[in-house]
Amino acid sequence: MSTTHRSAGYAFGFLDDRAKKELRRSMLKAVCLPGYQVPYASREMPIARGFGTGGLQLTLALIGPTDTVKVIDQGADESVNAVNLRQFVELTCPGTRTTPHAGEATLIQTRHRIPERPLRADQILVLQVPYPDPLVVVEPSEERRKTMHGEGDYARLWVKLYEDMVHFDEITISHRYPTRIAGHYVIDPSPIPRWDVPKLHQAECLYLFGAGREKKIYAVPPHTDAVPLTFDDVAFRVEDFTDPATGRRFACARCGATDSFLDELIGEDGRRTHQCSDAGHCLERLNAQSAAQDTREAA
């Protein structure tokens, strides 16, 4: 069978057909076993391990010429890693569109954030994962971890969380919060903030997780329970953006949002300001505000 070589000199989607098919079979099993880490033969990619090779392989096995792709790095579309990955997709997948707008994308590849805008059933979110196994903190042997996962035995993880409680009065995990999927497997949801963890629960979209260096794929299907591990008497909390000085919530310095996940920035004068971490969301709000302004001025 002949392969059409494009301007970049690669077949569509860079990966060869066998690599794509193996990824596809693994994705189907990942969906059938929500939260289970399906091992796969992670391929060598022209980017370094640890820079999103797992997520990129999933994206390339999913993508077709009719897709619109958004790439996020820590919420931003314009950081070096996001730009490089997006350019790689543009180079190897002729015909596909790229966008900064979460609402326009059919495929979203992300590092460390889930978009603020709730995703729809016709969208897939691919998360880049550095460390796929939440049990690695309590059990060094992968063989033992696989047995523990199979049995749904997370006792030692609970002990670890309890020790946290004893020391600090609450569970201090800020990101990679262990989350139980469909009542069985506990996942490392990748280094997303706590703020994003509830978005995994009973979502409309499919979430796929790819760990390239660790050679694992896992999934949270739509309409699936995703419950952070917590003790009955200490509720799970997301990040609190209340200004201790005023008692009011910090707002985004650019778009004024008071309902988004914020990054704290320290200016040259030492003043602290906050901005939306989700740059695409912030941009959409600014555009909507300036459109409303134009309408008012025209009236």
Place this chain on the structure above:
Amino acid sequence: MKPADWWTPQAQQQAFRAVLDGFARPGTRVPATPPGAVLMFLSAVLDESVSLADPGGVLGADLRRLLLAPTAPAALARFVLLDGRRPPEAGFEPALGTLESPEGGATLLLTVDAVGSSRSEATQEEDVVLHLQGPGVAGTRTLAVSGLHPDWLARRAAWVAAYPLGVDIVLAAPDALVALPRTTRIEITAVAGEH
């Protein structure tokens, strides 16, 4: 789409996306263009590195060769293609995977006459109406299937009883397929026709 198109990477990519969506939302109808759902599914996922069992010769020799997958006994194969109209063989036990590697559980592809979200879409007199719950289903989803021998559902219930072990099933009608992953809970409410 001409039959030959199933062998192009782009057609297989499109087919896979539709299939993935079907697995993510168990019981939803995934339309298939000629030559049908069996080939749409198998051509999207098979190559030389996974085994396929087709003990009933559903595919025919030419298609079987084009799919590249080596043949294995039905009890060991990763993908097993069977006629869903006929009851499962008494001694048939597919691979269920292990506690450590549940992904080793087989994918059973059962040919049926029709699948739909209501009885009117499955027009044969021998149909079953299934109520589905579980991951990928918001509340309950209704699925009507005609041409599926009821013994399959009883055997499936036994095969998926010890989660995470189990089999994942694809029901393939001529014009559509539906996926029933091992996580889907099935309640059978109606079996019409003569048995």
